[in-house]
Amino acid sequence: MENYIVSARKYRPTTFESVVGQRALTTTLKNAIATGKLAHAYLFCGPRGVGKTTCARIFAKTINCMSPTADGEACNQCESCTAFNEQRSYNIHELDAASNNSVDDIRQLVEQVRIPPQIGKYKVYIIDEVHMLSASAFNAFLKTLEEPPRHAIFILATTEKHKILPTILSRCQIYDFNRINVDDTVAHLAYVASKEGITAEPEALNVIALKADGGMRDALSIFDQVVSFTGGHISYKSVIENLNVLDYEYYFRLTDHFLANQVGDALLLLNDVLNKGFDASHFVTGLSSHFRDLLVSKDPATLALLEVGASIRERYQAQAQKCPLPFLYRAMKLCNDCDLNYRASKNKRLLVELTLIQVAQLTAEGDDVSGGRSPKQSIKPIFSQPAAAQQPQAATAMPQAQATTNAAPARPQPAQQAPAAQAAPASPQSQQPFGSQAAMRPTPTAVLMAQGKEEKKIPVMKMSGLGVSIKHPRIDEEKKQTSETIAQQNTQPEEDFIFNEKDVNYYWQEYAGRLPQEQTALAKRMQVIRLAMLDAVTFEAVVENEIAAKEFTDLIPTLQGYLRKRLKNSKATMTVRVSAPTEKVRAYSRVEKFQLMAQKNNALLQLKDEFGLELY
Numbered sequence: 001m002e003n004y005i006v007s008a009r010k011y012r013p014t015t016f017e018s019v020v021g022q023r024a025l026t027t028t029l030k031n032a033i034a035t036g037k038l039a040h041a042y043l044f045c046g047p048r049g050v051g052k053t054t055c056a057r058i059f060a061k062t063i064n065c066m067s068p069t070a071d072g073e074a075c076n077q078c079e080s081c082t083a084f085n086e087q088r089s090y091n092i093h094e095l096d097a098a099s100n101n102s103v104d105d106i107r108q109l110v111e112q113v114r115i116p117p118q119i120g121k122y123k124v125y126i127i128d129e130v131h132m133l134s135a136s137a138f139n140a141f142l143k144t145l146e147e148p149p150r151h152a153i154f155i156l157a158t159t160e161k162h163k164i165l166p167t168i169l170s171r172c173q174i175y176d177f178n179r180i181n182v183d184d185t186v187a188h189l190a191y192v193a194s195k196e197g198i199t200a201e202p203e204a205l206n207v208i209a210l211k212a213d214g215g216m217r218d219a220l221s222i223f224d225q226v227v228s229f230t231g232g233h234i235s236y237k238s239v240i241e242n243l244n245v246l247d248y249e250y251y252f253r254l255t256d257h258f259l260a261n262q263v264g265d266a267l268l269l270l271n272d273v274l275n276k277g278f279d280a281s282h283f284v285t286g287l288s289s290h291f292r293d294l295l296v297s298k299d300p301a302t303l304a305l306l307e308v309g310a311s312i313r314e315r316y317q318a319q320a321q322k323c324p325l326p327f328l329y330r331a332m333k334l335c336n337d338c339d340l341n342y343r344a345s346k347n348k349r350l351l352v353e354l355t356l357i358q359v360a361q362l363t364a365e366g367d368d369v370s371g372g373r374s375p376k377q378s379i380k381p382i383f384s385q386p387a388a389a390q391q392p393q394a395a396t397a398m399p400q401a402q403a404t405t406n407a408a409p410a411r412p413q414p415a416q417q418a419p420a421a422q423a424a425p426a427s428p429q430s431q432q433p434f435g436s437q438a439a440m441r442p443t444p445t446a447v448l449m450a451q452g453k454e455e456k457k458i459p460v461m462k463m464s465g466l467g468v469s470i471k472h473p474r475i476d477e478e479k480k481q482t483s484e485t486i487a488q489q490n491t492q493p494e495e496d497f498i499f500n501e502k503d504v505n506y507y508w509q510e511y512a513g514r515l516p517q518e519q520t521a522l523a524k525r526m527q528v529i530r531l532a533m534l535d536a537v538t539f540e541a542v543v544e545n546e547i548a549a550k551e552f553t554d555l556i557p558t559l560q561g562y563l564r565k566r567l568k569n570s571k572a573t574m575t576v577r578v579s580a581p582t583e584k585v586r587a588y589s590r591v592e593k594f595q596l597m598a599q600k601n602n603a604l605l606q607l608k609d610e611f612g613l614e615l616y
């Protein structure tokens, strides 16, 4: 055990080929290197532990390799590669913006950027968690990012792409890393296990992969944890015990109880699970996932959404055949309700038990209905659009429901049901159970679903919060801040970001590009205007005549508002000016270009006439 290295480090990929689960992306990077089309800045986005930093390092090594292989990988033998592999290369600098986000940190980095590499061609700067840079640090960095020396390449990495400022996005080539799927994770864990001389049951690795939720680093650390616990043989049983994961077995048995309407057995099973120390809410979410997995197993088309090992897959398919679709929809809905109400509930066990009782009675009710009574209530809840949108797999599986259960005579649908029915077609029979359910419970599904959605709050970016721009040159203007501007800054506590002519033109064109069809004329006029910076925050649009000037002056509030938002600068100011007669602001048309060229070289006219060319 001396010199123990965690698997995530020991088996960190050193070539693009060995990176797991990001094939498309690594191929693109390799091609870029092979064809010499390197950008100065890259942005790697994606969840934690999926290989962003690893790819950045491989990239740095490969572009510095002195004799890359035919398929675009680093040779791992030359001086540069060896230095990288022994972690003594001076051509790679890593900065974790989460802990080094001050202006000084960035200034240091910017200083370093100027020094060219001793060996190899490029110096690569990896800035991890780049969204954590403070506004002033960011401003200090922007200039370098815009005009880096030839030998510098920046790789910015982030887990939160939505927090990246547009001024960065527009300067980077963006690569989106995926969560690594379960199959790829299992395959890699199996590889590591074989290298380490550890035997592992595929189902056990599957549980680890599911638990890691798409992150290889997490998967490998869970793997290490299980290895140390089991000492060389990883079995399914040992994994679920060690990771406190509920056995699939419980859910299969429980579902059988539900289908047989055995309320008592279901409650006993719950008791068993709770006695083993499992959390009841954990149990309920597991049950929801089980129903969801059964649902996707029903249809070969959605089977790909089932992320379990091969042996369990068959069991899912077998049990899915026994479950009527309406049962699955309603069971998922009941479990979801239980999950949502769990935290608020004072008697959590009762809430779970009640849910189990309701689920266990679903098929009993269903029999009752098909026994002849005509459906009375109009039905809304589970087929409302939010539900359908949240569960696309349910929607795809539903046409089958129609085909298999359409025996009941068609019945005109109430008008209010129409949109829901459109989103998710289902037969009256399959809808019926929800109707009775809706009468029992007053809470509309749509509301619950909306609550569920809102729980995923998008975190708000935090800037160093002075609210005053230190880069801003017009200090005296800032001194006369009225209470009004202070109030404005309360709502916008972030520091203003600096921008240049390129930025403002970029968003100007972006705005033009986003205008609707009806405003094509305006879009065209905007597209030929180049904005010029007058000072740090003021820019002017030069137009041809008074009419255009009037038009754009009227548009200032709208355009300026848009640009302020996009530039993240509340002081960005737009002015309009009519061009002096000597200025030629309008872009030349093709015909005009030709005429100008022909004035200089008469042969062009001859060429045109000789070949009978037409100008368009």
Ligand SMILES: [Zn+2]
Binding pocket: 064, 065, 066, 067, 068, 074, 075, 076, 077, 078, 079, 080, 081, 082
């Ligand atoms: Zn090499």
